[in-house]
Amino acid sequence: MNKLGFRTVITVLLIILSGYFLFPTFEWYRMSDVEKAKAEKTKDPILGKTLNLGLDLRGGTHLLLEVDSSKLDEKVTVKDAVDRAVEVIRNRIDQFGVAEPLIAKQGDRWIVVQLPGIKDPQRAKELIGKTALLEFCLVSTDNDALNKIQEKMSEKDLATAEEASKDSDIIKLIPEGHFIADSKEDGRIYLLKKASLTGAYLVNAKVELATGGFGFPHVSLEFNKDGGKIFANITGANIDRNLAIVLDGIVQSAPVIRSRIPDGRAVIEGNFNSADAKLLATVLRAGALPAPVNIIEERTVGPSLGDDSIKKGFSSALIGVAIVLLFMFIYYGFSGFIADIALCLNFFILMGIMSYFQFTLTLPGIAGIALTLAMAVDANVLILERIREELNVGKTSRVAVDAGYDKAFVTIFDSNITTLIAAIFLFQFGTGPIKGFAVTLTIGLCISMFTAVVVTKLIYDFLFKKNFINKIKL
Numbered sequence: 001m002n003k004l005g006f007r008t009v010i011t012v013l014l015i016i017l018s019g020y021f022l023f024p025t026f027e028w029y030r031m032s033d034v035e036k037a038k039a040e041k042t043k044d045p046i047l048g049k050t051l052n053l054g055l056d057l058r059g060g061t062h063l064l065l066e067v068d069s070s071k072l073d074e075k076v077t078v079k080d081a082v083d084r085a086v087e088v089i090r091n092r093i094d095q096f097g098v099a100e101p102l103i104a105k106q107g108d109r110w111i112v113v114q115l116p117g118i119k120d121p122q123r124a125k126e127l128i129g130k131t132a133l134l135e136f137c138l139v140s141t142d143n144d145a146l147n148k149i150q151e152k153m154s155e156k157d158l159a160t161a162e163e164a165s166k167d168s169d170i171i172k173l174i175p176e177g178h179f180i181a182d183s184k185e186d187g188r189i190y191l192l193k194k195a196s197l198t199g200a201y202l203v204n205a206k207v208e209l210a211t212g213g214f215g216f217p218h219v220s221l222e223f224n225k226d227g228g229k230i231f232a233n234i235t236g237a238n239i240d241r242n243l244a245i246v247l248d249g250i251v252q253s254a255p256v257i258r259s260r261i262p263d264g265r266a267v268i269e270g271n272f273n274s275a276d277a278k279l280l281a282t283v284l285r286a287g288a289l290p291a292p293v294n295i296i297e298e299r300t301v302g303p304s305l306g307d308d309s310i311k312k313g314f315s316s317a318l319i320g321v322a323i324v325l326l327f328m329f330i331y332y333g334f335s336g337f338i339a340d341i342a343l344c345l346n347f348f349i350l351m352g353i354m355s356y357f358q359f360t361l362t363l364p365g366i367a368g369i370a371l372t373l374a375m376a377v378d379a380n381v382l383i384l385e386r387i388r389e390e391l392n393v394g395k396t397s398r399v400a401v402d403a404g405y406d407k408a409f410v411t412i413f414d415s416n417i418t419t420l421i422a423a424i425f426l427f428q429f430g431t432g433p434i435k436g437f438a439v440t441l442t443i444g445l446c447i448s449m450f451t452a453v454v455v456t457k458l459i460y461d462f463l464f465k466k467n468f469i470n471k472i473k474l
Contacts, residue, residue: 018352201227228264
């Protein structure tokens with residue numbers, strides 16, 4: 001295969017693949033609202049193939065979280081805790097099924113969370129903010145101590161264990177190695193021994209229904225090998241005692257141990273609905289946060305605002321591109337038309353690549369596309385001006401085209417490579433919108449080099465070879 005044939009195959013292949021990758025996106029926006037809702041409900045495979053839209057285009061929830069450093073273990077730093085919290089939150093959101101979320105550390109204490117398309121921000125906040133510290137604690141048999149604590153709480157008009165645990169007089173009444181906690185069901189106060197087993201040993205947590213499918217759902221737990229041994233020892237040594245299952249300081253249930261449980265499995269029961277049980281199972285699978293996180297900023301972008309942003313962004317980009325295309329055609333004639341073909345292919349291939357790699361398109365990303373097209377126009381102008389110079393010194397059209405591309409290449413390469421380096425640094429060290437801008441700019445620069453230098457030259461070579469043109473005017 002000669003050089004012309006090879007470049008033709010590569011170009012045609014890129015165009016076909018880009019169309020294939022963009023087809024699901026075209027199909028999605030062709031659907032009615034009813035069809036889209038049905039596709040989301042049935043988890044249609046098309047959802048995983050469309051071009052993702054960011055928070056500013058699709059709507060959703062933006063949260064700024066702060067890790068409560070006052071609740072950290074002495075062995076854990078502010079930095080390690082934030083890193084751990086980012087990973088836990090990412091795991092939770094991934095299991096919750098949010099498409100293309102942004103979870104990033106900001107400064108030493110803050111975490112930015114963006115959830116495009118979330119229709120229930122309250123459920124998302126519950127998912128993110130729950131500490132999910134799971135403990136299995138033996139219920140104390142020291143009823144005298146418990147009675148004294150309850151009497152003192154009544155005397156001081158304290159309703160919850162959390163309030164009581166801050167009172168110095170009540171702290172003195174709590175036996176060493178014990179703590180008090182409220183019941184989720186009826187507010188009853190439990191006196192518990194410090195945790196014998198924690199959720200750190202969990203390998204799985206899932207929602208199950210009672211036998212026969214009737215009654216409330218429950219969360220089934222499975223421990224790893226070490227956790228299973230500990231659980232077997234606890235249950236074997238404490239038959240007929242209550243073992244409390246405590247989540248974030250609240251007693252979920254306190255069943256009686258009837259026999260030794262050797263298989264490392266347990267159940268959390270309660271008046272759960274399906275959504276609550278799913279939420280609990282999700283946070284337990286993802287692990288506990290190292291410290292509570294507080295939501296210090298919350299913004300919700302409505303879908304209508306996202307639609308408005310899409311329309312305005314698309315309209316402004318369309319008008320700008322149309323003016324550029326018209327100018328190139330008027331000023332450079334037929335050669336300008338060839339440059340216009342390259343610009344359109346640049347945009348088409350860029351969208352196809354973004355769809356394939358499931359990149360997220362944002363408003364800053366659209367700005368990156370606009371800059372990419374501007375760089376592509378600049379490259380085509382450089383080539384055409386070099387061709388014009390060669391024509392002015394009396395060279396034939398075919399020789400002038402070859403010489404123009406050769407002389408313009410170094411300048412185009414230098415200008416694109418310096419911009420590309422800047423884009424890479426923006427992606428590496430930037431966050432959120434800056435990353436979106438850098439992604440589209442980086443991909444777009446690589447494509448613009450290809451369309452400006454390879455595709456346009458391919459068109460000229462083909463036209464000269466087939467004798468469709470013999471000379472060009474600029």
